[in-house]
Amino acid sequence: MKGKCLFKYTNTIVETVGNNGLSLTDIKNISNKIEASYNKLLEKYSNKQLGYMDIIYDDLNKYYELMEHSKDFEYIIVIGMGGSILGTQMVYEGIKGVYYNEYSNKKVYFLDNSDPEKTSDIINLVDLNKTLIFVISKSGNTSETLANFYIIRNLLKNNVKNYNKNIVAIANDGTLRNIAKNENYMLFDVPKNVGGRFSVLSAVGLAPLSCMDIDIEMLMKGAREMDKLCKNDDIFKNPALMNAAIHYILYNNNGKTISVLMPYIERLHKFGMWYRQLWAESLGKDGKGQTPIVSVGAKDQHSQLQLYLDGPRDKIITFLKVNNFKQDLYIKDSNYLNNHTLSELINAEQEGSEAALTSKGVPNVSIILDELNEYTLGKLIFMYEMQTAFMGELLEINAFDQPAVEDGKKITRELLMGKSIEELTGFKSLNNRYIIEM
Amino acid sequence: MKGKCLFKYTNTIVETVGNNGLSLTDIKNISNKIEASYNKLLEKYSNKQLGYMDIIYDDLNKYYELMEHSKDFEYIIVIGMGGSILGTQMVYEGIKGVYYNEYSNKKVYFLDNSDPEKTSDIINLVDLNKTLIFVISKSGNTSETLANFYIIRNLLKNNVKNYNKNIVAIANDGTLRNIAKNENYMLFDVPKNVGGRFSVLSAVGLAPLSCMDIDIEMLMKGAREMDKLCKNDDIFKNPALMNAAIHYILYNNNGKTISVLMPYIERLHKFGMWYRQLWAESLGKDGKGQTPIVSVGAKDQHSQLQLYLDGPRDKIITFLKVNNFKQDLYIKDSNYLNNHTLSELINAEQEGSEAALTSKGVPNVSIILDELNEYTLGKLIFMYEMQTAFMGELLEINAFDQPAVEDGKKITRELLMGKSIEELTGFKSLNNRYIIEM
Numbered sequence: 014m015k016g017k018c019l020f021k022y023t024n025t026i027v028e029t030v031g032n033n034g035l036s037l038t039d040i041k042n043i044s045n046k047i048e049a050s051y052n053k054l055l056e057k058y059s060n061k062q063l064g065y066m067d068i069i070y071d072d073l074n075k076y077y078e079l080m081e082h083s084k085d086f087e088y089i090i091v092i093g094m095g096g097s098i099l100g101t102q103m104v105y106e107g108i109k110g111v112y113y114n115e116y117s118n119k120k121v122y123f124l125d126n127s128d129p130e131k132t133s134d135i136i137n138l139v140d141l142n143k144t145l146i147f148v149i150s151k152s153g154n155t156s157e158t159l160a161n162f163y164i165i166r167n168l169l170k171n172n173v174k175n176y177n178k179n180i181v182a183i184a185n186d187g188t189l190r191n192i193a194k195n196e197n198y199m200l201f202d203v204p205k206n207v208g209g210r211f212s213v214l215s216a217v218g219l220a221p222l223s224c225m226d227i228d229i230e231m232l233m234k235g236a237r238e239m240d241k242l243c244k245n246d247d248i249f250k251n252p253a254l255m256n257a258a259i260h261y262i263l264y265n266n267n268g269k270t271i272s273v274l275m276p277y278i279e280r281l282h283k284f285g286m287w288y289r290q291l292w293a294e295s296l297g298k299d300g301k302g303q304t305p306i307v308s309v310g311a312k313d314q315h316s317q318l319q320l321y322l323d324g325p326r327d328k329i330i331t332f333l334k335v336n337n338f339k340q341d342l343y344i345k346d347s348n349y350l351n352n353h354t355l356s357e358l359i360n361a362e363q364e365g366s367e368a369a370l371t372s373k374g375v376p377n378v379s380i381i382l383d384e385l386n387e388y389t390l391g392k393l394i395f396m397y398e399m400q401t402a403f404m405g406e407l408l409e410i411n412a413f414d415q416p417a418v419e420d421g422k423k424i425t426r427e428l429l430m431g432k433s434i435e436e437l438t439g440f441k442s443l444n445n446r447y448i449i450e451m
Numbered sequence: 452m453k454g455k456c457l458f459k460y461t462n463t464i465v466e467t468v469g470n471n472g473l474s475l476t477d478i479k480n481i482s483n484k485i486e487a488s489y490n491k492l493l494e495k496y497s498n499k500q501l502g503y504m505d506i507i508y509d510d511l512n513k514y515y516e517l518m519e520h521s522k523d524f525e526y527i528i529v530i531g532m533g534g535s536i537l538g539t540q541m542v543y544e545g546i547k548g549v550y551y552n553e554y555s556n557k558k559v560y561f562l563d564n565s566d567p568e569k570t571s572d573i574i575n576l577v578d579l580n581k582t583l584i585f586v587i588s589k590s591g592n593t594s595e596t597l598a599n600f601y602i603i604r605n606l607l608k609n610n611v612k613n614y615n616k617n618i619v620a621i622a623n624d625g626t627l628r629n630i631a632k633n634e635n636y637m638l639f640d641v642p643k644n645v646g647g648r649f650s651v652l653s654a655v656g657l658a659p660l661s662c663m664d665i666d667i668e669m670l671m672k673g674a675r676e677m678d679k680l681c682k683n684d685d686i687f688k689n690p691a692l693m694n695a696a697i698h699y700i701l702y703n704n705n706g707k708t709i710s711v712l713m714p715y716i717e718r719l720h721k722f723g724m725w726y727r728q729l730w731a732e733s734l735g736k737d738g739k740g741q742t743p744i745v746s747v748g749a750k751d752q753h754s755q756l757q758l759y760l761d762g763p764r765d766k767i768i769t770f771l772k773v774n775n776f777k778q779d780l781y782i783k784d785s786n787y788l789n790n791h792t793l794s795e796l797i798n799a800e801q802e803g804s805e806a807a808l809t810s811k812g813v814p815n816v817s818i819i820l821d822e823l824n825e826y827t828l829g830k831l832i833f834m835y836e837m838q839t840a841f842m843g844e845l846l847e848i849n850a851f852d853q854p855a856v857e858d859g860k861k862i863t864r865e866l867l868m869g870k871s872i873e874e875l876t877g878f879k880s881l882n883n884r885y886i887i888e889m
Contacts, residue, residue: 131717
């Protein structure tokens with residue numbers, strides 16, 4: 014597999030983007046902070062707090078039995094929320110493409126919401142007898158995951174003999190793990206020190222992906238290659254540390270509160286969605302954090318580029334570019350497009366946007382993959398995990414928790430147990446004012 | 452069709468969200484400005500500058516011949532970029548749902564990028580003999596649209612007799628209109644005073660939608676209902692004017708530079724993508740503009756909510772909520788979930804997030820639809836078009852142009868004509884520095 018990648022930060026430097034950029038002096042000025050962040054993270058790693066860095070050296074043999082078992086099925090449903098499912102979706106679409114279900118005999122559905130229409134649609138599209146179901150919740154108690162699982166399990170109970178063979182659970186604890194044990198499902202767990210959004214290279218991602226014709230060995234090989242680079246204490250040779258420092262400086266000194274990831278290949282859209290959780294949930298706390306955005310090129314040039322070029326100067330852009338596409342097509346009959354390929358067009362568009370943004374003083378970095386395959390995707394995933402962890406240290410926050418989301422969950426539970434929103438929040442007196450019927 | 456909708460702005464008021472909110476005094480303080488903005492927009496309308504407000508009263512009979520013609524086809528491909536395609540996708544998915552292609556006999560593909568893998572995939576999935584192709588570019592010169600069109604037209608020429616019957620063009624001008632006339636395609640145009648991102652209720656959207664089993668009469672009826680409300684000069688009865696004023700005040704006085712649209716129904720995800728263009732491209736200029744973001748509930752509670760609750764106080768949230776889903780499912784076997792439906796769960800989650808955000812001082816508005824159908828979607832579309840136009844007046848910018856995107860397009864063209872990026876931008880000396888191989 015072609016595996017060469019480049020990280021280019023030319024267009025973050027004052028020489029190219031002017032005052033909106035940084036200088037090497039800015040990096041030197043915080044070199045103590047960068048070194049301390051690097052050391053602190055490596056210390057956490059030594060203290061066995063960062064399981065996501067260990068799991069990439071795991072033995073993958075544990076998935077072979079499952080892989081064999083999966084061959085009996087024509088459909089796969091993955092049930093999970095957030096970090097339990099986004100990584101799997103990201104790798105699956107990143108390798109197989111957006112239209113894979115319309116080509117393939119084995120159809121894959123991601124049940125990642127509590128929208129009743131989505132759950133109904135998916136149930137109606139599969140033959141449950143021939144469906145392998147992954148149900149994934151590290152805590153074992155995620156309400157949307159359990160709700161969808163209960164609905165499907167009831168249907169299985171009533172329609173499928175030995176239905177427990179149709180279910181694979183990934184849960185460390187809670188209701189889901191209890192059910193899995195009682196009903197004798199195939200069961201995986203996740204090292205306790207691996208957080209949900211950092212778990213794609215654990216059983217959370219690898220168990221389902223091993224059943225979806227994804228080369229998980231190459232994915233891990235890419236991650237391990239990147240791991241070597243990210244352990245380098247020379248920032249000029251460590252892309253994750255350098256990109257974290259660049260984002261930190263531009264956030265802290267230059268008011269770049271928004272980080273836009275802009276892949277120029279549709280297969281990386283879900284990588285963007287995975288990145289979005291990683292960056293937002295890890296770093297958005299204590300009033301700090303950049304807001305992540307995913308924009309897909311070239312199409313979003315016709316939607317978001319006007320704002321990026323001429324709106325507030327609050328953004329740093331990351332381009333993801335692929336040199337070689339799986340397929341390509343020649344364009345005939347035209348003027349300047351004649352005898353060019355579509356890949357030449359989309360990459361020239363990326364270069365055009367990059368040049369226009371740079372000349373307007375919008376700082377941007379580029380990650381250029383020779384080709385998008387399991388190996389390069391593994392590199393990219395691990396680079397972003399490390400970059401997020403370094404950024405957490407630079408911001409002096411804990412990148413591995415998400416304390417704020419509990420309040421809303423509690424209110425939801427109490428509403429379902431019969432309390433009223435007025436009792437729970439006391440907004441009653443206002444609720445009938447400030448409404449326009451339409 | 453059920454059509455009741457509510458716009459609720461309770462949680463933008465200081466009494467609920469504290470200092471991050473606004474008071475009725477804030478609205479009164481700028482009542483002259485609001486009145487002037489309202490008058491200016493209505494004046495532009497009187498001067499026939501705002502075609503998007505006129506087209507909703509158009510006669511729809513012109514689509515009936517096309518609708519009949521389309522019955523001979525099993526596939527539809529829509530080719531277009533940005534405003535030429537996002538609105539059609541938004542209505543199609545908004546009514547038919549995400550999985551429609553897997554259910555329906557008539558399959559619809561949106562070719563909205565210059566990604567060669569996407570174009571190849573779509574071509575391989577259809578039988579061109581049985582495919583009706585819409586090619587849409589108001590200028591007639593959009594490069595990605597032409598590139599995709601040339602590729603498909605060549606295939607049609609070589610494989611389909613009377614291939615011109617397979618093509619419907621929507622173009623006012625340029626190369627595309629010339630070809631359409633020369634080769635005798637069915638051809639529609641768009642009133643000159645209707646901008647791309649405001650064109651979904653013109654032929655741009657209505658021609659393809661009329662062939663996709665969408666009730667375009669009801670869509671227009673909804674828009675016309677909303678038009679009445681949006682012409683009301685009393686801000687307390689005009690949801691578009693009120694929501695524009697709220698966004699303006701919170702942007703201007705309270706630093707809310709990011710506007711998050713958060714539908715709690717998957718069918719409205721593409722509405723968010725359409726809104727994203729409308730808001731960004733209309734308002735992102737002269738250093739001004741809010742950055743729009745789409746977040747889908749409940750799933751993004753597991754991805755973005757931590758940041759919204761505990762990150763920087765730079766956001767206003769808009770919830771889109773639907774009371775009645777097309778399908779629903781009962782949950783059994785659980786604790787607090789028992790005997791609830793999935794729709795009760797997702798709506799309780801919306802209420803939980805709303806309450807949590809409000810108590811943390813994050814201002815939020817809600818638009819509540821009794822049901823999501825063509826009629827309510829038409830209302831929503833027109834409300835957002837009016838709100839964007841009012842916001843443009845409040846920000847004192849022209850909401851109807853997009854001047855900044857030309858530079859990048861020019862560089863792309865010149866790259867394809869053989870110039871080098873170094874010649875065009877002069878970055879050569881930097882290009883080999885600031886790169887990390889990986």
